[in-house]
Amino acid sequence: MDTPEDVPAQIAGYTIFPLSIPSLPSFPVSAVHYLYVAPHQPKVPSPTASRSLFLTNTPFDSTELHLKILFSTQLGLPSGRVEDVEFEGRSRRNDSVEPAASHDANPTSSKKRKRSKELDYERELESATTLPAVWDRELRSNGRTAVIRFVDRSSMETALKAIKAVRKRRHKPIWGEGLQDKLPPLGSARYLKHHELLFPDKSKILENVNKYMTAYAAREDAQKKLHARQRQEPDEEGFITVGRGGKSNAARQEAAQALAVKQKEKQKGLEDFYRFQSREKNKQRAGELKRRFDEDREKVRQMRDRRGKLMV
Structure with missing residues (x-):
């Protein structure tokens, strides 16, 4: 043609x-x-x-x-x-x-690495829960x-x-x-295959379930390890995440030392301000003490005057 x-x-x-x-x-x-x-x-x-x-x-x-x-x-x-x-x-x-979506596994910081691992676990769970294809083409x-x-x-x-x-x-x-x-x-063979794929073999279903449970257990284990690290490391503000489970004495001491160092670093730029504040407080305290001393001295004078009148 x-x-x-x-x-x-x-x-x-x-x-x-x-x-x-x-x-x-x-x-x-x-x-x-x-x-x-x-x-x-x-x-x-x-x-x-x-x-x-x-x-x-x-x-x-x-x-x-x-x-x-x-x-x-x-x-x-x-x-x-x-x-x-x-x-x-x-x-x-x-x-x-x-296929599973590709992911750039070249992070440059610990936060990116943690986020990368979380995304990897989410992708594994997503791929494990994806239903088998019901069309072969x-x-x-x-x-x-x-x-x-x-x-x-x-x-x-x-x-x-x-x-x-x-x-x-x-x-x-x-x-x-x-x-x-x-x-x-194509043709009738395609629809026969489609009908067959609608009812997958039990072994395939079991394999899919096992894959999902393995990915789920891996994600849970990773989250537990992350929470354990968070209980031992203070954040940028110096606070420590409180979670389930106790900490050892060594871990508490290390956390307290790290918190003290961070608080000391924060106070470096405020030393002059606190000195000025302390001077003002000292002046106010001295003035208050002088006022009370004068009041007490006047009370003593008045008591002596009353005592002299009674003796007369």
């Missing part, structure tokens, strides 16, 4: 890439699908945009393997030039298995987009030139050629 002559080579900056869709038992007629390809130009620039191609109107059964074979074997590019494929709504993930609605990243810019430009050359030869690569045994089948 040749490409219709009225189909342009480009439209709105996209190169039109015709693909031949083979017939299926449920639809025994071949068809032509048009893929629209252009250099990737995201609104927010990224380091890999210059070596990426943007695709739209991807077939509903597209997978990373489909596009890698299409842009390497079927277009004549050297193997391994495609780095990865990112479909719309998904970021560098496999089509059938959800993901399908997409027609018209969705994808981004293909190549190892370098020259590979991306070579792929774009190969698409134009294939179009000039009026040749249409066959979509999914050579992948029949490398991907789970």
Whole structure:
């Protein structure tokens, strides 16, 4: 089947890439699908945009393997030039298995390390509680987009030139050629597999439960150790977290010494203020003592005067 002559080579900056869709038992007629390809130009620039191609109107059964074979074997590019494929709504993930999210394990402080460990435990719990997939292969609605990243810019430009050359030869690569045994089948087999995955084996469920309990116990143990350290170390304000369980005498002495050192450091900038305050208090105290002395002396004089009158 040749490409219709009225189909342009480009439209709105996209190169039109015709693909031949083979017939299926449920639809025994071949068809032509048009893929629209252009250099990737995201609104927010990224380091890999210059070596990426943007695709739209991807077939509903597209997978990373489909596009890698299409842009390497079927277009004549050297193997391994495609780095990865990112479909719309998904970021560098496999089509059938959800891997655990990556995490930068290079913290620079103890607080970051603690937070990093907490996040790791949370991820382990999340992955342990994730239900098994009930579909062995993901399908997409027609018209969705994808981004293909190549190892370098020259590979991306070579792929774009190969698409134009294939179009000039009026040749249409066959979509999914050579992948029949490398991907789970569609049709009734897919729905039978879906029904099977809805009822996982008891051993798989037990494995999932054991994994969750192991991750939960590890998190609880880490929290107990963290609380034990907090009971022995004063914070920035010099306070010690009060929790369950007692402390040894050595730990109390160390905590008291650390608290005394921190309080002494805080008082360094306030020495002049406290000296002025003490002078003012001393003056007030001296004035109060003098006032009381005068009052007592006047009382004594009055008592002597009364005593002299009585004797007369």
